[in-house]
Amino acid sequence: MTIEVERATQISLSGDMRTSAKQGSEKTLNTTYSVLTNRPSVQTISASAEMEGSEKPKGIEISAEMEAPGGKGSSTGPKTLPVGEGEQVKTLLEDLGSVSASGVGLTYRISVSPEASVGSSSISITYTVSGS
Numbered sequence: 001m002t003i004e005v006e007r008a009t010q011i012s013l014s015g016d017m018r019t020s021a022k023q024g025s026e027k028t029l030n031t032t033y034s035v036l037t038n039r040p041s042v043q044t045i046s047a048s049a050e051m052e053g054s055e056k057p058k059g060i061e062i063s064a065e066m067e068a069p070g071g072k073g074s075s076t077g078p079k080t081l082p083v084g085e086g087e088q089v090k091t092l093l094e095d096l097g098s099v100s101a102s103g104v105g106l107t108y109r110i111s112v113s114p115e116a117s118v119g120s121s122s123i124s125i126t127y128t129v130s131g132s
Helices: none
Strands: 009-013 025-037 043-051 060-066 090-096 099-112 123-131
Touching: 009 123, 043 060, 060 090, 060 123
Parallel strands: none
Antiparallel strands: 009 025, 025 099, 043 090, 043 123, 060 099
């Protein structure tokens, strides 16, 4: 019998985040993520935000901050994810080593300016795990 263990990297988020906010307010949303990687090289986790639909949301700012899983990486602190300004990737976690962890903290902060357009906006946040 021959058994081959393949390299794997996986990240998953818990829950579908929905909220409402008033003009001129800020909200903090807390959730968790799970990560599994057995790659020998260190990796980073990056994120970018994209507006679903054609209109750019006016006056909405989103930032994200990931905790490091079990001391196996370094958080880069909260990073603003520009929405509707072309894809801008921000690194949230660096030096991620081999790890299998769940229930790791992920915090979103949403700021809505007094000039924000009233209505509903859907924003997709894409997370990417990459390594050397």
